[in-house]
Amino acid sequence: RFGQLSSGSDMAPDWTMKEVSTGTTIMAVEYDGGVVIGADSRTTTGAYIANRVTDKLTPIHDRIFCCRSGSAADTQAIADVVTYQLGFHSIELDEAPLVQTAANLFKASCYRYREELMAGIIVAGWDKRRGGQVYTVPVGGMLVRQPVSVGGSGSTYIYGYMDSNYKPNMTKDQCLRLVSGALSLAMERDGSSGGVVRLAAISETGVDRQVILGNQLPKWSTA
Amino acid sequence: MAAYMSAGRSENAFSTHDFVPEWAQEEVSTGTTIMAVEFDGGVVIGADSRTTTGAYIANRVTDKLTPIHDHIFCCRSGSAADTQAVADAVTYQLGFHSIELDEPPLVQTAANLFQQMCYRYREELMAGIIVAGWDKRRGGQVYTVPMGGMIVRQPVSVGGSGSSYIYGFMDSNYKPGMTKEECLHFCTQALALAMERDGSSGGVARLAAITEEGLERRVVLGHQLPKFSNT
Numbered sequence: 049r050f051g052q053l054s055s056g057s058d059m060a061p062d063w064t065m066k067e068v069s070t071g072t073t074i075m076a077v078e079y080d081g082g083v084v085i086g087a088d089s090r091t092t093t094g095a096y097i098a099n100r101v102t103d104k105l106t107p108i109h110d111r112i113f114c115c116r117s118g119s120a121a122d123t124q125a126i127a128d129v130v131t132y133q134l135g136f137h138s139i140e141l142d143e144a145p146l147v148q149t150a151a152n153l154f155k156a157s158c159y160r161y162r163e164e165l166m167a168g169i170i171v172a173g174w175d176k177r178r179g180g181q182v183y184t185v186p187v188g189g190m191l192v193r194q195p196v197s198v199g200g201s202g203s204t205y206i207y208g209y210m211d212s213n214y215k216p217n218m219t220k221d222q223c224l225r226l227v228s229g230a231l232s233l234a235m236e237r238d239g240s241s242g243g244v245v246r247l248a249a250i251s252e253t254g255v256d257r258q259v260i261l262g263n264q265l266p267k268w269s270t271a
Numbered sequence: 272m273a274a275y276m277s278a279g280r281s282e283n284a285f286s287t288h289d290f291v292p293e294w295a296q297e298e299v300s301t302g303t304t305i306m307a308v309e310f311d312g313g314v315v316i317g318a319d320s321r322t323t324t325g326a327y328i329a330n331r332v333t334d335k336l337t338p339i340h341d342h343i344f345c346c347r348s349g350s351a352a353d354t355q356a357v358a359d360a361v362t363y364q365l366g367f368h369s370i371e372l373d374e375p376p377l378v379q380t381a382a383n384l385f386q387q388m389c390y391r392y393r394e395e396l397m398a399g400i401i402v403a404g405w406d407k408r409r410g411g412q413v414y415t416v417p418m419g420g421m422i423v424r425q426p427v428s429v430g431g432s433g434s435s436y437i438y439g440f441m442d443s444n445y446k447p448g449m450t451k452e453e454c455l456h457f458c459t460q461a462l463a464l465a466m467e468r469d470g471s472s473g474g475v476a477r478l479a480a481i482t483e484e485g486l487e488r489r490v491v492l493g494h495q496l497p498k499f500s501n502t
Contacts, residue, residue: 204435205436206439207437207439208436208437208438208439208461208464210439211464211500212464213443233438233442234439237438268443
């Protein structure tokens with residue numbers, strides 16, 4: 049119940065036997081005119097941090113991104129497949145694709161292969177029909193649109209913060225502050241989240257990316 | 272560091288005996304949210320009121336804030352049986368010690384008694400406890416004794432299955448130097464947020480403020496709890 053003090057093989061380090069995972073904190077928030085998405089930058093193999101500057105905000109199309117959590121391999125593979133499918137669909141349509149279409153493509157793959165995959169994905173972006181939208185596709189393959197969504201192992205620590213600080217009809221800058229605040233709180237508490245905060249704001253005009261380094265993160269007076 | 276509540280049994284789609292409901296096979300647990308905050312002059316403690324046996328809510332008005340002595344309380348999370356048994360044993364030990372000493376006992380003493388028992392029997396017990404109270408030597412103090420049996424003093428502590436959801440809220444909203452009323456408001460909000468997200472926490476919010484003057488208990492009923500939903 050309390051875990052083993054030493055792993056099975058004393059010769060091989062823990063991290064050579066564990067799957068690479070984006071144990072992580074990701075989130076996305078809708079605002080009038082677009083979305084703000086954010087993620088931490090830590091990829092772990094067991095206790096080893098395989099990549100401390102990971103980019104978990106992956107472009108799927110010009111104005112559609114996904115935030116990846118779970119197995120790094122699974123989420124990369126799914127994102128590549130959906131990027132291809134969506135690009136093909138967009139060319140056939142001769143139009144920019146809808147965020148809902150991208151989200152449904154993710155759902156289709158995540159649900160069909162739910163037994164083999166470990167992938168929790170948040171799809172967010174802007175399209176002409178419905179503006180800024182956030183769709184969450186957690187482990188298991190359900191799909192639901194939410195004004196705000198958090199995901200990954202660090203997300204549990206910030207549900208209370210999000211419930212009390214999010215208000216509908218926030219501006220883009222308020223959303224950026226909310227997301228960077230929430231991510232820094234989660235990174236402080238979750239051992240599998242950390243590094244830098246990556247942010248992106250997606251709107252009709254395009255994608256605006258930012259990085260907030262460790263020493264520039266909001267600091268909270270804690271116990 | 273959270274004192275988690277985990278299910279005693281694995282989830283099966285079909286139980287081996289279909290004629291016995293799932294809750295008759297599960298251990299009674301206070302899957303819960305508990306917390307305690309120090310302020311200048313005392314402590315504020317709080318808990319939800321839900322006790323579950325699997326998915327059944329065995330008691331929806333539980334009192335998880337248990338007096339150990341006149342100015343010392345404990346907040347219980349984990350197995351209801353284990354925490355009641357440990358609290359009873361410590362209440363006896365502390366009362367005896369206090370009579371021998373001819374003085375009110377220290378909060379640190381109570382906390383260490385909890386720690387000794389929770390560490391010695393760590394393999395058998397499932398108990399996450401927060402000990403809080405007031406004494407003349409150090410004023411208001413909060414000590415957390417999570418599963419495993421470590422002990423640490425903290426200005427604020429949260430525990431139980433619902434605690435994970437409010438770490439972010441706690442880290443961003445707690446400020447040192449809050450008054451008693453501010454602490455009560457902070458605890459009420461935190462408990463409401465956790466009860467909204469954690470299926471094993473719910474019911475009413477029970478609060479207590481312990482100072483030199485004594486004890487002040489409050490109950491915040493469901494409909495009076497702060498609301499945060501955006502949907």
